[in-house]
Amino acid sequence: MAVVYFPEFRLGKVLATSFTATLSERCGEALERIPVPSRLVDWLAVNGLAVDSCTQSQLDHARELRESIHAAATAVANQDPLPSSAVQVINDCSTRGLASAILTAEGSREWRLSSASVEDALSVIAADAISLLAGEREGKISLCASPTCRAAFFDTSRGCTRRWCDMNTCGNREKKARFLANKRKTSSLAG
Numbered sequence: 001m002a003v004v005y006f007p008e009f010r011l012g013k014v015l016a017t018s019f020t021a022t023l024s025e026r027c028g029e030a031l032e033r034i035p036v037p038s039r040l041v042d043w044l045a046v047n048g049l050a051v052d053s054c055t056q057s058q059l060d061h062a063r064e065l066r067e068s069i070h071a072a073a074t075a076v077a078n079q080d081p082l083p084s085s086a087v088q089v090i091n092d093c094s095t096r097g098l099a100s101a102i103l104t105a106e107g108s109r110e111w112r113l114s115s116a117s118v119e120d121a122l123s124v125i126a127a128d129a130i131s132l133l134a135g136e137r138e139g140k141i142s143l144c145a146s147p148t149c150r151a152a153f154f155d156t157s158r159g160c161t162r163r164w165c166d167m168n169t170c171g172n173r174e175k176k177a178r179f180l181a182n183k184r185k186t187s188s189l190a191g
């Protein structure tokens with residue numbers, strides 16, 4: 001049997017923007033990191049939102065929520081009005097599922113999905129997005145400086161000066177490009 005490799009996940013500390021990062025390089029060669037329903041199941045499990053199953057239409061719905069969060073976050077970062085269709089999708093997802101916050105004996109927070117369905121999981125992601133978009137949390141929604149990425153991320157650094165959605169990918173690529181450009185300049189001066 002052929003082994004199929006799927007793109008790895010980019011996981012951050014913020015649920016809503018980790019979710020929007022399942023599609024990367026939106027302004028370049030877009031990479032879909034949840035190409036099949038089973039990969040959404042995997043992603044949800046990694047993020048403490050284990051579900052029993054996922055159909056293609058649930059995956060489509062999840063992607064619709066994802067792009068709505070991305071659109072709304074981009075609007076907030078650009079200080080534009082929120083797109084009403086995105087707000088509608090986020091609110092629908094938030095109200096459609098049911099989940100409860102659970103305090104564990106170790107003192108951390110977990111989510112209990114009422115029916116372990118994709119809808120329950122999406123309601124948690126939508127609620128997380130709402131708290132970000134409503135400006136309830138300490139930090140700022142920014143867009144990645146990489147022109148092929150432009151991912152929305154939540155900057156919690158002091159002074160909110162972060163430029164990249166992810167230092168290990170976009171940040172590093174920019175650093176490498178700058179390094180090579182400098183090297184070329186130096187060698188052309190020497191030659």
Ligand SMILES: [Zn+2]
Nearest residue numbers: 144149165170
């Ligand atoms: Zn980026």
